[in-house]
Amino acid sequence: MESGLPVFVLRQLALPHWTVGALFAANTVLLTLLQLPVGRALDRFRPGAILALGGLGYLMLYVCAVLARSLSSAVAVAVLMAGMTVYTLGELAVSQPSLILLTGLPPEPERGSYLAVNQLLVGAATALAPLLATSLPGTRSPALWWTLAALSVVAALLTHRVGRPTEPEAAGKHGDGSPSTAGQP
Template sequence: MTASATPARGTGTRAGFLPRGRGVVWFGASGFVNALGTGFFYPFSLLFFASLSRESLGTVGVTLTVTTLLALPGLFLVGRLTDRCGPRAMLAAASALRAASFVFFVSVPGLWPLIVGGTALALGNRAEQVAAPLLAARLAPEGQSSRWLALTRVTFNAGMGLGALLAGVFVADSHSGFVVLGLVNAASFVLAAVLCLGLPATAPGDPAGGTRSPRGAHRPWRHRAFVRVAAANALLWAAALAVESGLPVFVLRELTLPSWTVGTLFAVNTALLTLLQLPVGRALDRFRPGAVLALGGLGYLGLYACAVLARSVSSTVAVAVLMAGMTVYTIGELAVSQASLILLTGLPPEPERGSYLAVNQLLVGAATALAPLLATSLPGARSPALWWTLAALSLVAAVLTHPVGRPAGPEAPGEPRA
């Protein structure tokens, strides 16, 4: 990685890492409200669906996996529509679709409504992940793109954390409580859509007025650099979700540590992600994003190694070891989220970025569906099988992304940069 010796112009010593540009407040507010509603709902999601659908938890779990997979083919249409209509319209539409899904859940009980609403909700979630980074890249002034992309992660983590905290205080474990939960979540998505419409409009395709690529000129699967980054991003996404699912089981059942350990570990993770994303993102701007992504993935190994070590030390030491591992892991996560967004939005040709990001979300959606299976099929009851498997995923991701260079405008399909 080669450092740049010259700081960006216009940045002072005070909060020089904060994003600037027209619409940044509206963009940040929309992302925060969106994440706030999601965080309010997420801790109670399985109980919410079980209560309102009147199905068992086991049925709900299988159904949600199925609906996640059913939504994936719709991403091809999402990508085309994003390129044609622009990311602002798609982001607003995704929020509206998710709001309608929660109203549907509250209004119509049963398994088939759960399947239909769950598929719509999963598609809306994926569409938001396609549109939000693309809109940030489109709206950011020159030299500000990485900071706008970092802002999407800051608002997400802050909103999710605050939403989960509020849910723990206000949500009652009852049918009526879950009805209120669904309606509040729907209202948050409506507000996010309204805030999004306050953003500056961006032209579909090339906002700079360039010539649109001929239809079929580029295909994501022929663009080797993009495919490498998207594959690595999906592997690291699966690893992160497996940690989220598997670490509590490992801590409570294998290490037999106090239950507060799990909450503290994830509180450290959320706090560091929220507080450090912008300054770390600013610091990483000077390095080649492919190498940053590779090293960030290797940072995940810190938690895996500490989990293995924690099995052979006392309970007090194990807590300290896991805290250290989570800190290293979170720094890696900061690097991964920043570098992956820069590459995934910068490598595709401008007129077809929506289609490319939809392919990335196709891989991420598959990883989301399969990560719980990975965490539960390799519990590591008497061996560190889960952690060795996740380490292998991180190493493969590092090998895939390290050669990828810095994006700098459209590139020929199939030709990675040096």
């Protein structure tokens, strides 16, 4: 979003330059004001379900970007602002559960490896994002936004099951049918 949206707004939609600043200002203000209340409200839900919901929040900005291509400038700005608002809510939803899962899913001796692989992937994505964001919109098609939308749906489907107890755990039993003593002294 940080690389692709400004290029798209300025090159493809030919909106005023202030539009990019307004979109990112809205994102920053919402993140600042809503981080704690949203985090507290989502604490009671499974992290995987929240990640899926957050991914669908991202999806809305991508859909709004595609819709904005066929709208007048004023309406396009309003649609993008609405998309950015939902995107930011998705961003808020994803931040806490992703850290919980990243540190809670791996066995203790492998936690460092999981964190290292995560940082490697984040670094690769950060390095490649500007290249992709500046090359795909140049084709005059909504390819970038449809690609991001598809990836958001796939990620939401994959993460929805993350952190969900398996059948034996859900029944309070080990796989061999013996009672679980988890959480008991």
